[in-house]
Amino acid sequence: MAELVYKQIIDDLKEKIFSGQFADLKLPDERSLSETYQVSRSSIKRALTKMANDGIIFKKRGSGTFINPLYIKNESIFNYEGSNLGVSDNFQMNGKKPKIKVLEFEVIPPTDELQRDLFLQPHDFVYKIIRLRLFEDEPFMIETGYIPIKIVQNLNQTIIEGSIFHYLEDAHNLAVTKSFLSIYAEPSNSVDQELLNLKENEPISIMEGIFFLDNGTPFEFSQMRFHYKYMKFNTIVSVP
Amino acid sequence: MAELVYKQIIDDLKEKIFSGQFADLKLPDERSLSETYQVSRSSIKRALTKMANDGIIFKKRGSGTFINPLYIKNESIFNYEGSNLGVSDNFQMNGKKPKIKVLEFEVIPPTDELQRDLFLQPHDFVYKIIRLRLFEDEPFMIETGYIPIKIVQNLNQTIIEGSIFHYLEDAHNLAVTKSFLSIYAEPSNSVDQELLNLKENEPISIMEGIFFLDNGTPFEFSQMRFHYKYMKFNTIVSVP
DNA sequence: TTTCAAAAATGGTGCGTACCAATTAAATTA
DNA sequence: TAATTTAATTGGTACGCACCATTTTTGAAA
Known part of the structure; x- marks a missing residue:
């Protein structure tokens, strides 16, 4: 599943977020991510936009992309993030x-x-x-x-x-x-x-x-x- | 306000939706809209994606883009739209x-x-x-x-x-x-x-x-x- | 007429380019 | 040193192209 490029990136970033690989709660800039994943910046943007819509991250023009601290500290079982019904x-x-x-x-x-x-x-x-x-x-x-x-x-x-x-x-x-x-x-x-x-x-x-x-x-x-x-x-x- | 292309399109489509200009609850296809508004299909897609996220329309590949009937009926469920924070x-x-x-x-x-x-x-x-x-x-x-x-x-x-x-x-x-x-x-x-x-x-x-x-x-x-x-x-x- | 395969229509994904706008970092000047 | 200006960084918008996946339509075959 998730053979789509932007979804793979979302999955990978989520995993890295949860495993604490971005200690300062800041993601690399879009151009770097594009280089790292060897995909176009458009695909990076699509992934990040989706994640921002889901509340996982937020973006700040001129400054960078940051992880929503509340997303990490979710310990509760029921976790509706707008991606799964039922x-x-x-x-x-x-x-x-x-x-x-x-x-x-x-x-x-x-x-x-x-x-x-x-x-x-x-x-x-x-x-x-x-x-x-x-x-x-x-x-x-x-x-x-x-x-x-x-x-x-x-x-x-x-x-x-x-x-x-x-x-x-x-x-x-x-x-x-x-x-x-x-x-x-x-x-x-x-x-x-x-x-x-x-x-x-x-x-x-x-x-x-x-x-x-x-x-x-x-x-x-x-x-x-x-x-x-x-x-x-x-x-x-x-x-x- | 709303000098951005995709926002202008959203505003215009919303107005047309409410004035009943799409009687069959079906929007023109993306390529036609691109031609009509004289903008790129990308901008049309951005506008439609936003509207779909807001629950105004829903898209069906191979079939077309349709208006959510509940949106027209102005059900109270849609209260969140245009509501204020604070x-x-x-x-x-x-x-x-x-x-x-x-x-x-x-x-x-x-x-x-x-x-x-x-x-x-x-x-x-x-x-x-x-x-x-x-x-x-x-x-x-x-x-x-x-x-x-x-x-x-x-x-x-x-x-x-x-x-x-x-x-x-x-x-x-x-x-x-x-x-x-x-x-x-x-x-x-x-x-x-x-x-x-x-x-x-x-x-x-x-x-x-x-x-x-x-x-x-x-x-x-x-x-x-x-x-x-x-x-x-x-x-x-x-x-x- | 009915059935089924091919073609057309339609939204989805991905790549790339160019330029804009806000922020931050660096360089310059007082 | 401190203040100001300039440059670099970084996300935002817009355009265009190519191709894919699903659905609908069309048309030929049975």
Whole structure:
């Protein structure tokens, strides 16, 4: 994978960043990188621009390119840097493999709110899928998802015990490429406390929103209730 | 403003999109646009790439470039676009005016962590500013900010009782245009509970990170501890 | 008419050049 | 030495060319 030049450079630079090979948090200038990697400066620029958009570095004209210190000190598991949607991909930490326990799986008519969020008609139906996510035996998130039947007709217990997104991509050639998310926190309720091993005063972090296919079709509404220690969302906010 | 070629094109395309000049939600192909605007295809690509990153359009190789229907509908999800950084601007809710109560204001040497985050030398100094933010008489956030003295030398009680960002822009022509934020939740501590009127089981939402000037200079490290009901973060996450 | 392979359309990647703009470093001058 | 001017450094923008990968369209064959 990643045979593309600019992606190779990104991967290599990321690795060097994390292994501390740029002690002063400053990258070589673009022309040097171009020489070092034996690629055009355009490719270097493409790589650096992408990394800057992801918040890994920032560039300062006349001065140089610098590593974002916050990027290095990320210890938390959930690390959304705008490059990976879906949950399975984001939690490959410390060799602990994510597991999934299906709590509920049924077909229901959509509420008015769901009809609006997923652009459905009243006569449409949706899957309702509630799953508990774990690392090994450590539960960290309760996920409730709603998916219109008319998009995928053949979901079953086996499929939803794995990654639905991967199944869509493999079996139906449908790629989920974008999502609009709201993030907030709440006190945990008794169910949260039970399932996620939370004390009464410990909260949950909530991420909820709509996932879209690459053709713009709204594909899923999802609410993810996280054990608060496992949710850290990193983002860049910029003013045009 | 916007004398740059690719920005002009973005502005023009946005306007055409909103005025419904692309009825089929499909943009002309890149080569045609290049011809129409009499600019290189590279500039067209730069403009379209930016727009795609902003969620306005999406591109499909072999097929064309399409307008995101949600963008036209002006869904609230797109709030982030054109929104302002800084707290004052983001919380003009229901006509309630935000107030500021200064809790602490001093000059200290930066910790090692701050030195790294703000690219400081050990001999530099920073302002430490702790402020309580309120709507009318309703407190909603505790903000702790660290600003290097070498960037602004003349902060005083009066200034920090208002918007520091606005002061910077007005008095020093310095614009804050970017920030890298981490968002997470925690149980509230006794200080939080006291200042924000929280019950023991109610959490706080934390936003913390570095704010940058438009020239890339890291300007402030800030931690904002929110009453959980007043923090909801909307964002777009996309996969390339 | 239907099927399937070839061609066209369309966005993606990579290389290279030229010049601009902000910052920093060096040289010059007072 | 200190202040100022000049030069070098470094990222930004724009243009152009060549070719690739995916999708759609076209046209010939069955």
